[in-house]
Amino acid sequence: MRLISRRTAIQVPASTDESELLRRIAAEDLGAFKTLVDRYQAKVLGLCSRMLSHSQNAEDVAQDVFFQVYRSSGTFRHDCLVSTWIYRIAVNRCRNFNRDNRKFAQWEPALIASDGDNPASAWTLNETRALIRKTVASLPEKQKEMLILNKFEGHSYQEIAEIMGVSVASVESCLHRAKLNLQKRLAPQFPDLCRGRKF
Amino acid sequence: MKKIKSDGDSACSFIRSHLIAIAEKDVPGPAFPGVQDHLDSCPECASLVQQFSRAWEDPAPPEDATPSLSFFPRLIERIEAEEKPRSGGRGALAIAWRALKPAAVAAIFLGGLFAGHELGQRDRAILPPEAAFSGQLLESFENIPPGSVADFYISRRNSMKEDLE
Numbered sequence: 001m002r003l004i005s006r007r008t009a010i011q012v013p014a015s016t017d018e019s020e021l022l023r024r025i026a027a028e029d030l031g032a033f034k035t036l037v038d039r040y041q042a043k044v045l046g047l048c049s050r051m052l053s054h055s056q057n058a059e060d061v062a063q064d065v066f067f068q069v070y071r072s073s074g075t076f077r078h079d080c081l082v083s084t085w086i087y088r089i090a091v092n093r094c095r096n097f098n099r100d101n102r103k104f105a106q107w108e109p110a111l112i113a114s115d116g117d118n119p120a121s122a123w124t125l126n127e128t129r130a131l132i133r134k135t136v137a138s139l140p141e142k143q144k145e146m147l148i149l150n151k152f153e154g155h156s157y158q159e160i161a162e163i164m165g166v167s168v169a170s171v172e173s174c175l176h177r178a179k180l181n182l183q184k185r186l187a188p189q190f191p192d193l194c195r196g197r198k199f
Numbered sequence: 200m201k202k203i204k205s206d207g208d209s210a211c212s213f214i215r216s217h218l219i220a221i222a223e224k225d226v227p228g229p230a231f232p233g234v235q236d237h238l239d240s241c242p243e244c245a246s247l248v249q250q251f252s253r254a255w256e257d258p259a260p261p262e263d264a265t266p267s268l269s270f271f272p273r274l275i276e277r278i279e280a281e282e283k284p285r286s287g288g289r290g291a292l293a294i295a296w297r298a299l300k301p302a303a304v305a306a307i308f309l310g311g312l313f314a315g316h317e318l319g320q321r322d323r324a325i326l327p328p329e330a331a332f333s334g335q336l337l338e339s340f341e342n343i344p345p346g347s348v349a350d351f352y353i354s355r356r357n358s359m360k361e362d363l364e
Contacts, residue, residue, distance in 0.1 A: 030275075038271075067274065125253055128253075129254045132255065151258060186219070187212075187215050190218070
């Protein structure tokens with residue numbers, strides 16, 4: 001491969017088909033690569049920061065993802081959507097990173113509302129979101145990945161099945177377990193507001 | 200979600216342990232009216248459910264999920280850094296090595312063959328123990344001292360052979 005600096009970055013229309021973009025990237029077209037990165041960097045970074053046990057490494061892992069996209073663009077078989085392929089790379093990278101850094105992973109305890117008089121009011125929307133994110137992060141790896149892809153990234157069961165390389169039924173059952181598990185872990189985080197009152 | 204049993208549970212603890220089901224409106228029919236009644240009568244639970252439902256429906260991206268401005272330049276730098284050693288490998292040295300590689304391999308192969316042949320020859324020059332023994336024996340026959348027992352035995356045997364002939 002030639003050095004990138006020797007290449008000319010030609011502006012690529014944003015509407016360019018992604019398969020075509022990949023073909024151009026394989027031919028070392030920097031403009032096409034920039035278009036693809038612009039299109040996916042926020043999504044990939046968001047996915048990485050949710051999936052990693054150390055979210056401060058999200059940008060580095062996202063860089064790894066696009067680096068691999070660049071290097072493997074020539075070997076893409078065009079048997080799935082480019083987005084699916086990129087997400088698959090991202091999920092695998094995050095999984096590898098978490099596995100390699102498992103020793104140093106730290107689970108930060110969730111915030112506990114402290115206002116005794118009106119505990120629910122102590123929870124702002126952002127705190128609740130943060131609590132959900134942290135609790136999701138504590139789930140088993142596969143459940144966490146599927147829940148993030150479905151709930152946070154908005155992928156359908158079919159898309160998740162393609163990204164993870166499993167059946168749709170497996171995605172459904174894993175997501176069901178993930179929600180039950182999440183529910184179980186979330187419950188103790190909220191104070192019992194009026195114990196003893198029955199339906 | 201699993202079937203919700205409300206009997207015996209405190210209403211609030213039931214609500215907090217089924218927040219996702221309530222947020223997704225996945226509460227089974229029989230439990231739903233009870234949940235609804237409790238939410239109407241308990242502002243704390245109603246607030247919690249409302250807050251949780253909003254958070255669950257729209258889990259905002261983490262604050263640090265916005266890529267930095269240097270994201271793409273850093274990526275390009277990294278790709279260039281990875282490619283430099285490869286493109287450097289295409290220098291004169293690499294081209295020379297590529298051209299000379301078959302000759303070098305052939306030379307090593309021929310050298311090995313030659314060395315093997317030489318070693319084989321050297322091994323052949325060294326006589327096996329039985330050959331060395333027979334050589335020494337023949338030599339000792341040639342130097343038999345006259346008048347010795349061996350000389351007597353040999354001369355006698357030779358005369359017997361002559362008689363037979």
